[in-house]
Amino acid sequence: MLTRWVCFGVWLVTSGAMADEAATKVFEQRILPIFKSDQPSSCVQCHLAGVDLKNYIKPSSEATFHSLRDQGLVNLDQPEQSKILKLINMKDTDNAGANLLHAKSREAELTAFAEWLKACCRDPKLRNAPKLAASELAKPARPDEVIRFTRTDRLLESFEQNIWGQRHRCMGCHSEGSDQNRKLVKENGEQVSWMKKSSAETMTYLIRTKHLIDIDDPEKSLLLLKPLKEVDHGGGKKFLKGDLGYKGFRTWLEDYAKVARDEYAKASDLPKSDPRRLKEFTSELWFKLTNTAPAWGDKLLQVTIYRWDDRAKKWEDAPIAVSDRQVAAKPRLWQHTVTLLAAADSPRAKEWQRGPGQLPAGRYLVKVHVDRSDRTLSDWRATLRNEDFVGQAEFQANWRSGYGAMTTVDAEKLKK
Numbered sequence: 001m002l003t004r005w006v007c008f009g010v011w012l013v014t015s016g017a018m019a020d021e022a023a024t025k026v027f028e029q030r031i032l033p034i035f036k037s038d039q040p041s042s043c044v045q046c047h048l049a050g051v052d053l054k055n056y057i058k059p060s061s062e063a064t065f066h067s068l069r070d071q072g073l074v075n076l077d078q079p080e081q082s083k084i085l086k087l088i089n090m091k092d093t094d095n096a097g098a099n100l101l102h103a104k105s106r107e108a109e110l111t112a113f114a115e116w117l118k119a120c121c122r123d124p125k126l127r128n129a130p131k132l133a134a135s136e137l138a139k140p141a142r143p144d145e146v147i148r149f150t151r152t153d154r155l156l157e158s159f160e161q162n163i164w165g166q167r168h169r170c171m172g173c174h175s176e177g178s179d180q181n182r183k184l185v186k187e188n189g190e191q192v193s194w195m196k197k198s199s200a201e202t203m204t205y206l207i208r209t210k211h212l213i214d215i216d217d218p219e220k221s222l223l224l225l226k227p228l229k230e231v232d233h234g235g236g237k238k239f240l241k242g243d244l245g246y247k248g249f250r251t252w253l254e255d256y257a258k259v260a261r262d263e264y265a266k267a268s269d270l271p272k273s274d275p276r277r278l279k280e281f282t283s284e285l286w287f288k289l290t291n292t293a294p295a296w297g298d299k300l301l302q303v304t305i306y307r308w309d310d311r312a313k314k315w316e317d318a319p320i321a322v323s324d325r326q327v328a329a330k331p332r333l334w335q336h337t338v339t340l341l342a343a344a345d346s347p348r349a350k351e352w353q354r355g356p357g358q359l360p361a362g363r364y365l366v367k368v369h370v371d372r373s374d375r376t377l378s379d380w381r382a383t384l385r386n387e388d389f390v391g392q393a394e395f396q397a398n399w400r401s402g403y404g405a406m407t408t409v410d411a412e413k414l415k416k
Contacts, residue, residue: 023119023126027061030112035059041109046090048155048207048259051147053088053109055140062129065120067138070131079117088113145267150259156203158255162248164199165280168337169227169238169245171195184234207256215260218253240300242376243324244339248280250380278318278341281352285359285399286406287323288335289368293390293411297329300371302384305338308363315365318343327370335406359399367392368414391416 034041034054041053056073058064068074073084088110120126140147148154173180176193184192194212196202206212212223224246225231227238239246255271264270287303302324306315321338328334340357342349368391369384376382391414397407 023065023116023123024061026112026116026119027064031057031061031064031116032059034109034112041105046151046153047147048150048152048256051140051142051150056084056138058138061116061120062126063132063136064138065117065126066129066132067136069127071137071139074117074121076121076127079121080114082113082117085110085114085117142265143267145270146264149264149270152203155256155259156200158252159203160199161277161280162252162255164202165282165339166245166248167195168282168284168339170235171282173235188234213253213256215257218250218257221253223253224249240326240377242371242380242382243300243326244302244322246380279344279349281340281342281349281357283321283338283340283357283359284401285321285338285340285357286335286403287321287338287366288333288406288408289411290333290408291410291412292327292332292334294329294332295372296327296334296370296390297332299327299374300324300376300384301327301334302369302371303334303338304367304369306365306367307359308365310362320359320364334411356401358401359397361398362396363394364397365392365394366409368411389416390414 035057037054043052056064056068058067065074068082068084069076073082073087075081075083088106142150172178173184174192174195175181176196181193191209191211194202194205194209196205206223212221214221218224222231224239226233227235227245227249228241229237239249258264287305289301289303292301303322304319305321307320308314309316319341321340323336323338325334325336340352340359342352367389369388370390371377371384371388376384391411393409393413393415395407395409399407
């Protein structure tokens, strides 16, 4: 009997030693090269900064395993279900091209870690070793809140909110495949076609080609300077500093640049989001004000439009559309396409997400603000205030898309 127990003990020790040896061999051949490589891991597909797979690797197999184990990233009994493997295998669901681009490196990382973890989990000594001190854990320097914030899907949400809803200012010339775009491509080259079929494709293109974005000085990005006409722009002036288009584009550019420069170090550095902010949707609905006051000439004018709620017998609390642009001093008018507004995940937002936004015919109210002091020109973050209010007017509208089907209100009918 004693001989049997001795043999069993020898087998356990031998088995554990073999597992440890196998784990070390796999680590040195498959994991350590990832740790030593100067190339980014597949994490960069989803994270623009703050995290890389090598952040979780230590110089030795034993130390790396214990570090992952102590952070809850290893399933000791089912190593194939370990959280670290799920993190490696995460993909960008909106970007098939990027998935394909990173597929080879992701598969290599996944198979290497899976084989190594299985070998480690077979070794009782590795499984049962004392926990490491918190200071010995291998993990990204940035906290989880910052790591989540640097994800491309979060940046895409910002892109959709700040740029995609304002794309009507640019899409006539820059939407890939449109009649005007094809003409301009022949004259100027493919770089004109920076606006793709989807928001995800467009953002990916802008980030990868880089020629329209200045990461070091976002304010100097061609994506801003061209529509401001501060550099040559065949499409003329599309932005006024401080208007909604400029605000949206600048906000996203500043956000992206800080992420790309890895400037968000802690949660308190992150910009605050407003959960009440309405989601923006581009449209081809035009609104015009005629007989604008001479004093408004060349000033930034903003219209905010509300819909009448027949059931509640009152104006809706939140605006349904907004737009702004410089007033034409001669012939005393203002006109522009409107950006539609809806609460995120509301039926209205879901409807407009599916296709071109439309407004139903009916009773509406327009409120007009004019930046007579040019405050927004000197401070692009400044918003129009109560003292900028110049009047409001009710109107009936039968909204139709297109420049030739404008909904028009006489500015002389505005009342305070």
